[in-house]
Amino acid sequence: MPHDPTLERLANATLLVPFESLQAPRWILDGLADGISGVCLFHNNLESPEQVTALNASLCEATDTPLISLDEEGGDVTRIGQARGSDYPGNAALGAVDDPDLTRATLRALGHQLSGLGFNLDLAPSVDVNVADDNPVIGTRSFGADAELVARHAAASVRGLQEAGVAACAKHFPGHGATSQDSHHTLPRVEADADLLHRRELLPFRAAIDAGVRSILTAHIELPGLGGGDGPATLNQALLNELLRGELGFDGVVVSDAMDMRGVSGEIGIPEASVLAVAAGCDLLCLGRFVYADQVAQVRTALVEAVREGRLAGERLEEAADRNARLRQWIRDSAEGRADAEDNERVGLTGARRAVRVDGDLPPLENPYVVEVDAPAGVAVGDVPWGLGPWFSDTVRVSPETDDPTAVLTAASGRDLVVVVRDAHRYPTAQAFVNALISAYPKAVVVEMGLPIWRPDCGAYVSTYGAAHVNGLSAAELLGSTGALEAAR
Template identity: 45%
Template structure:
């Protein structure tokens, strides 16, 4: 292999990587790698202060490589990066699915796209096209539009249309479907036991709709589906990535992996080997850097890709095809017309959050009349949610009714003291997915035994309501919290 061929090979290997980094501006190693042909960069909450800072950051990236793909995981629900420090001003997918107005979903996604485009972001790892048909799912939940395939398909297509009309490439995830599992692929390998007929009737329905809607990208899932491939997880399976997604479903856009360092693949196959196997299976871009956000990782993956081609483990034609698809997405992003953000966007988000509320009690119960005591139950958040993202009802209700007080519990230990502190005031109990946490269900039942008139606010996936007065928000975004706070405050 001569020097020119080696340089070309390294350039293609760089092109298929989408690493993350630490800091609010590009580090020197990233600038250098961009000049060497790095195809994309993934932004995380750690890279975000506000929109002006992100715009400066993306401009600095483009100063090194004008057509670099700048990606972010902005579902604009409970999973948000651009609003990780304040909470999303949008109600999220499950709430949009509950409203079931495709035109609204398209409008919301259009506003999100305008916002991202103005900040210089060209590629969004969204929407979530999973059918959340396992209520115990620890990683999808309110990120999905719902549990019915056709509903999810309608809103997936609408979200894609709205986002891409704003000039930002959409990415349907997590193929071939991550909804029917109770394992988080950040931590282990989920198993989808559905047969092919069931997959066609449920999991694949939204992805067919996404492809028909012209989605620019599809993200692979790190899970096993034995009916499709008895050995390899989807990200590493040619049967799933190439034969099914490319061949049967006819998808011709970019295939990007979910974060390749997730334990479901890297834990068993190793980071570098998983990267090579993913490319060989049909992936075109490798997302990395949620945890391994450094030059050493980016260099090691580039070198592993080059070595695999030299060894014959990865066909050079396959790598060239992947790099070409990355370039094609970059060209689409550069050419797509952009529209300035609409100043009405925040009002649209809040209005949507209000429409999503489902209340089991008559409206006459509200407002509460006097300042409430808000008791929030803190679950373990899945790893897709930035840990700094605020949620809940205490803060927004206290903003509207300043004498509001309360507490947040992550176990039942503080419940007696909290109930004592709430005496003489309306009590609001705020939960997220209590059906998934025995301690939370028990604590909620214990609280209602003492205070049966308490208002229960469910900010996760609604299951069987507990309590006579139950409000479901279908998500824990800032918009959802504000909508409930307004209701309770009589605003």
């Protein structure tokens, strides 16, 4: 088959690719020079602010203003805060406060930090309306279960990030909040009629569009109530064109969720799913975390061959390339007109403090024994520290499946007991473990660092609405940790 550099460059323009190292490998630098639109960085690319800044500078030397993106939502989903947790409280905490000015300031501060590191596209905010208590993939990533509240904060987040010169990306269109399955592993299905979906799922996306969001990220979920038949929204032309482009009037970049997720490519493979996504209306393919040089080449080849076979219109590639080029131009223009970063490094802790809620009487704690009941982190969250351990010297992490509550009670004998959980409503074994502790310590303090849905009969119940570093610090302050009080000064 003859080599067609023009067509291959158009195919490259649809790609947002990962890579495997702390420095950009040659295939990335060459790919950017050959028209790849940008990269998506993950934990394996990030070591220190100095290293990240140098890495991103090297990417910009390969081409003019590549898209340099990451999933930095603040709160539980953080890349730059992986080492100790985020300095920003996250969406559930901001929604609990319900002060759009605070949300805007928080995301503006985050945006300035990202821009200072060399990032220009943030795959955030999540504007899903989390109405499923057992949702395994959204949860605290959502501002809440009320569509109007989520819409207010969606708009505030978009404005905050973009005021800092970082393009926002509202996700996960048309809304992942009513699912009880994780699209990383399967294809979730939302059974709701069109009227409800318009009033609930779509309202925050309308607000984000009205706020000028530059990009929107698709969900690998089925919503038959919105039309277009079965299959993931990412591959659904009716949803991406008639609904998002037509009815909602969005003219920015449509970004796919990661194409290595089973919800979109599990049955057909990443190259074919990528062809179908671009044909359906995706402009920028976020390939995932581990799709490296050879697989990137396979995706590019699949797009080129689909055009030659007539399965993908060449005009669709040109349209996608043009939209992505306009996004890069917006980034250049924003950099020229962006104001200096404000002195707002404490805004994250301020929001976390305002979000904390206490039910019951919180006693003065003397010599507390802190028990953290472990819970699995979702794929989107990854391995990020959480809990109260940094501020309490006597902290133990237990597994509710394998550890014995009796041993914990023996160790805690004669001391004040603090029990820390994360989304305990989703884990019956965690509930049973906590109940066993409370049966012996009815005045125990329970700190919920996920969504405060399951509430045991305890002395005091503290809700942080997230497990970021600042969420833990704000709870530790309330509990009287000397270290936390000193750290917060």
